[in-house]
Amino acid sequence: MFTELLAVLVIAILSWAYNFIKPPASSVCGSPGGPPITSSRIKLKDGRHLAYRESGVPKQKAKYKIVLVHGFNCSKGEPGDDPLGSQELAEELGICFVSFDRAGYGESDPNPKRTVKSESMDVDELAEQLELGPKFYVIGGSMGAYTAYSCLKYIPHRLLGVALVVPAVNYWWPSLPDNLAKSMLKKLDIGDRMAFWVAHNFPILFHVWMKQKFFKPSPTMTGQWSVETSSESDLEIMEQKINSPAHRSDEYKRKTTQQGVYESLYRDVMVVFSNWEFDPMQIENPFPNNEGSVHLWAGREDRICQVEIQRYVAKMLPWIKYHENPHGGHLFCAIGDWNDRIIKALLLGEDPEYM
Numbered sequence: 001m002f003t004e005l006l007a008v009l010v011i012a013i014l015s016w017a018y019n020f021i022k023p024p025a026s027s028v029c030g031s032p033g034g035p036p037i038t039s040s041r042i043k044l045k046d047g048r049h050l051a052y053r054e055s056g057v058p059k060q061k062a063k064y065k066i067v068l069v070h071g072f073n074c075s076k077g078e079p080g081d082d083p084l085g086s087q088e089l090a091e092e093l094g095i096c097f098v099s100f101d102r103a104g105y106g107e108s109d110p111n112p113k114r115t116v117k118s119e120s121m122d123v124d125e126l127a128e129q130l131e132l133g134p135k136f137y138v139i140g141g142s143m144g145a146y147t148a149y150s151c152l153k154y155i156p157h158r159l160l161g162v163a164l165v166v167p168a169v170n171y172w173w174p175s176l177p178d179n180l181a182k183s184m185l186k187k188l189d190i191g192d193r194m195a196f197w198v199a200h201n202f203p204i205l206f207h208v209w210m211k212q213k214f215f216k217p218s219p220t221m222t223g224q225w226s227v228e229t230s231s232e233s234d235l236e237i238m239e240q241k242i243n244s245p246a247h248r249s250d251e252y253k254r255k256t257t258q259q260g261v262y263e264s265l266y267r268d269v270m271v272v273f274s275n276w277e278f279d280p281m282q283i284e285n286p287f288p289n290n291e292g293s294v295h296l297w298a299g300r301e302d303r304i305c306q307v308e309i310q311r312y313v314a315k316m317l318p319w320i321k322y323h324e325n326p327h328g329g330h331l332f333c334a335i336g337d338w339n340d341r342i343i344k345a346l347l348l349g350e351d352p353e354y355m
């Protein structure tokens with residue numbers, strides 16, 4: 001009798017624990033009750049779909065093909081949304097932009113096996129199926145830069161050039177000196193610091209952490225930009241973006257995390273702060289004969305991807321062309337013609353002036 005009771009108790013506790021830890025289900029596009037599929041998609045080898053969008057000039061006519069990798073809480077955009085560079089520049093230089101929803105975002109199927117490596121495999125297959133040719137350019141912004149680092153590591157033979165724009169940093173990169181990582185972590189808001197720590201050490205419990213109400217929530221993970229977490233210039237840009245209806249359509253905002261925040265936002269944070277399959281500071285120069293270039297763009301006032309770490313990465317990878325905007329924060333590219341300047345530096349080697 002006692003043994004049976006104990007067994008029942010153990011099973012009850014285990015199933016409660018299982019339900020507690022089990023990640024929330026996603027509402028997958030095209031599944032019964034899930035959001036509709038409205039974008040062009042390719043089917044990957046593992047059966048997942050990847051939604052993409054082409055803009056700029058048609059790829060048959062394009063001289064340059066650039067794969068754009070979006071950041072945290074963003075997506076490939078909708079027809080009519082601003083592409084990364086201006087349409088004028090695309091026409092002037094002959095650029096076809098290919099953007100895609102990273103796994104779990106927008107209309108791309110979630111990838112519960114998502115890793116830093118799997119992201120570059122997705123880019124490789126996308127370029128293959130869209131027939132972008134043997135080589136192409138990659139621009140990865142913010143969180144999307146981990147995909148770009150992954151491309152540098154795993155598919156350097158397919159690259160003509162790469163721009164890492166205010167790239168995401170991982171405080172647990174092996175080559176990052178302990179004292180630098182610690183001092184940069186200390187500069188973060190306590191809510192972010194705790195959430196990132198959980199994402200790194202106990203990713204399986206990350207969504208449980210995001211639900212808890214005892215400790216301060218992570219401002220980054222909840223979209224709470226404030227003077228505690230952002231530079232003045234970033235807050236001003238946020239204000240302008242919110243007030244400018246043209247920048248992003250409502251459709252874009254609605255669709256970004258329509259399949260659930262777990263496989264989009266949470267998975268992103270779990271992957272970026274995981275133990276990567278490689279150390280980015282050990283990546284070999286993909287262009288030993290200068291046949292292409294790799295750029296890293298940093299904003300000195302960036303309080304999300306701190307400039308001290310970007311400088312260290314640039315020092316460790318001397319083949320990277322390092323650009324630092326002395327007046328910019330994390331969002332400096334969102335205003336003026338910064339995107340065009342970044343593209344021109346990548347394609348034509350033009351160095352911009354800092355005003």
Ligand SMILES: *[C@@H]1O[C@H](CO)[C@@H](O)[C@H](O)[C@H]1NC(C)=O
Pocket residue numbers: 073220221222223224253265
């Ligand atoms: C994501 O973007 C939406 C719409 O722009 C916003 O309402 C939300 O707060 C953002 N979430 C995060 C975590 O930044």
